[in-house]
Amino acid sequence: MHFSIPETEARSAENGAQYVAYSIHVNGVLHCRVRYSQLLGLHEQLRKEYGNNVVPTFPPKKIFTLTPAEVEQRREQLEKYMQAVRQDPVLGASETFNSFLRRSQQETQQIPTEEVQLEVSLSNGQKVLVTVLSSDQTEDVLEAVTSKLDLPEDLVGYFSLYLVKSGSDGSFSFVRKLQEFELPYVSVTSLQNHEYKIVLRKSYWDASYDDDVMENRVGLNLLYAQTVSDIERGWIQVNKEQLRQLKSLQEKVSKKEFIQLAQTLKHYGYLKFEPCVTDFPEKGCQVIVSAGNNELNFQVRLPSEQMKEGSFKVTRMRCWRVTSSVSYRHLPACRAPPRLLAVGTLLCSPCGD
Incomplete structure (x- = not known):
């Protein structure tokens, strides 16, 4: 997951004072805009919880108004700081860091906490409409979707929500897996573009885990729908004879055998990007x-x-x-x-x- 601060913006506070907003992007998409003082507050909280030896160095305060060159220097320093925190296995997974990003995302997009309807797509195009709070984090939304599908709790961890960009021809490419530091409703709503949507998909690379998922009817159906979709989109490479065998199994509704054959094919289970x-x-x-x-x-x-x-x-x-x-x-x-x-x-x- 790539963090960057590619741009800054001069803004006015309610009292008329000028300040610089730093735009934090995740995988090239705007996540939030924050002030230096907000990031300093995050840094101080992390330092209080984990100590100076763990937390990376933070850009120092300046007494006078920053020149354009100093703003650019601070932008680069803050970008490196955010990347260092995120890449640290302790700091990057901390609730302090994640809650800061969720709160900043909601404040930036100015979306109030309220009950909303969120549409999540399955691989076969089926839509699942769930009622959540706009401030619900990724884990909460995932649980709401899998609960509506009657997927057992012990299989929820095998699936994740993904932000994807869809094309007019029905194709789509992956932007990123939705993370614990973001609010899915805010993420997809803030893009204000019908090309983006949220898709439920398996979250593991090792095909041996398919066996666990296929033991459950709902899990089998989800995995089957994803496999059929990946073949139709050309993500999984098949020759004529393999395609004939797959169609034969599809006609027999032999879902497990269909998946097992697909597992032997090139690029089975891969994610394709834009x-x-x-x-x-x-x-x-x-x-x-x-x-x-x-x-x-x-x-x-x-x-x-x-x-x-x-x-x-x-x-x-x-x-x-x-x-x-x-x-x-x-x-x-x-x-x-x-x-x-x-x-x-x-x-x-x-x-x-």
Whole structure:
């Protein structure tokens, strides 16, 4: 989950005083806007709970009004601070950090706490309408959806909610898995775009867990619907003979056997992300990135229309960076970030770490 502060915005408080708002983005989508003083308050609370040795260094206060150069320097420092906190296994999972982000998200979008209807899609296009509070966090919404579907409590952890971007042709790409630090209703409502929706999908990579899910009727149906959808979208690669076998099992309503055959196919259970543009191996190449089975897969379309594919194993991501040809902070706050130009750097040792 990539945290960034790509832009700042000069704002006026109710008393007329000027301040700088820092826009926190998660995977390239605006999450909240906060003041330096709010982040300082978070830092002090984390330091109080976990100590100076655990909490990263925070940008110091300034006595006088910041110059544009100093604002830019502070933006960079705050971005590094937020990334360091999130990447720390203790701080990033703390309720102090997560509740701060949830509260800031709700305040930024100015959505009051009230009972609302939230639509969640299943892989087969079916809609599940649940009644939740606008301030309910991801875990609460997930429980509401799975409860309405009658999925047993011991299987809820096998599924997650995902924010996806859908196309006019019915295709969609993943933006991110909804996290504990966000409010799903606020996340999808704040985008004010019907292209975005929330989808329920399995949350694990290891196909061996399918056996546990398939023991339950509801779990089997959810897994079957996801598998059929992934094949129809071309996410799972099949040849003519495999497709014939799958259709035969589908006609017999042999759902478990259908899934078991699909498990043997290339890219079973992978997530596919929105296409981006890269300058490697040539400028202007379109790249589709998918992730699953402890690997990242790249399908590169060259300017000559030739397709190339590559992948490498990743068991733990130590460092990564997303860059763009356009500086985010120079864009109006209402505009979405530009299309990504490069994805790197993924550092893996020979053992795959």
